[in-house]
Amino acid sequence: ETGVTQSPTHLIKTRGQQVTLRCSSQSGHNTVSWYQQALGQGPQFIFQYYREEENGRGNFPPRFSGLQFPNYSSELNVNALELDDSALYLCASSLSAGDNSPLHFGNGTRLTVT
Amino acid sequence: DQQVKQNSPSLSVQEGRISILNCDYTNSMFDYFLWYKKYPAEGPTFLISISSIKDKNEDGRFTVFLNKSAKHLSLHIVPSQPGDSAVYFCAASAKSGTYKYIFGTGTRLKVLA
Numbered sequence: 001e002t003g004v005t006q007s008p009t010h011l012i013k014t015r016g017q018q019v020t021l022r023c024s025s026q027s028g029h030n031t032v033s034w035y036q037q038a039l040g041q042g043p044q045f046i047f048q049y050y051r052e053e054e055n056g057r058g059n060f061p062p063r064f065s066g067l068q069f070p071n072y073s074s075e076l077n078v079n080a081l082e083l084d085d086s087a088l089y090l091c092a093s094s095l096s097a098g099d100n101s102p103l104h105f106g107n108g109t110r111l112t113v114t
Numbered sequence: 115d116q117q118v119k120q121n122s123p124s125l126s127v128q129e130g131r132i133s134i135l136n137c138d139y140t141n142s143m144f145d146y147f148l149w150y151k152k153y154p155a156e157g158p159t160f161l162i163s164i165s166s167i168k169d170k171n172e173d174g175r176f177t178v179f180l181n182k183s184a185k186h187l188s189l190h191i192v193p194s195q196p197g198d199s200a201v202y203f204c205a206a207s208a209k210s211g212t213y214k215y216i217f218g219t220g221t222r223l224k225v226l227a
Contacts, residue, residue, distance in 0.1 A: 105157030
């Protein structure tokens with residue numbers, strides 16, 4: 001069973017740039033959620049994708065957008081990067097969006113915005 | 115508005131003793147709760163969960179207790195082992211929502227050998 005994989009592991013960008021983070025879900029999982037974890041904080045929900053559609057969104061501005069592909073992999077795009085976007089971005093997959101399936105997390109992408 | 119709170123940022127326990135990690139929540143709609151463990155440079159790993167219809171769930175050395183009237187849950191680890199040293203997050207979700215999980219800020223557990 002293949003777990004959740006994220007790429008890249010680390011990334012450094014400049015303020016104002018755009019970034020795309022990628023995630024492959026665990027085998028058999030059709031739902032992907034993205035979380036932002038700032039230093040010293042818990043993961044904050046960005047959005048969830050189920051069957052290629054956004055299925056819930058946290059308190060993040062529209063410059064945070066995403067995609068889910070037919071194979072359930074997903075991308076997180078962030079436009080017009082700000083210094084406060086520096087964080088660990090975690091992708092998590094789950095069996096289904098419709099029940100209390102535990103999230104299975106990848107190891108994250110560490111984004112640094114300078 | 116922090117709906118899930120872990121008020122103890124850190125906890126140190128002797129090996130073999132009990133570790134008790136606490137979590138409080140404010141949203142009475144939450145009906146499912148989970149605990150995750152996170153090692154440095156790794157993503158959080160699911161440990162144990164509990165539904166609001168129960169007040170206790172046990173899995174090996176890990177037991178989660180839920181007190182709905184107090185909006186409080188706790189994770190007990192017995193006996194504690196050095197490998198348990200990690201950051202522990204509690205998370206909650208509401209069926210009426212989109213099953214997004216709201217996480218606490220974490221408690222760093224250090225088990226001393």
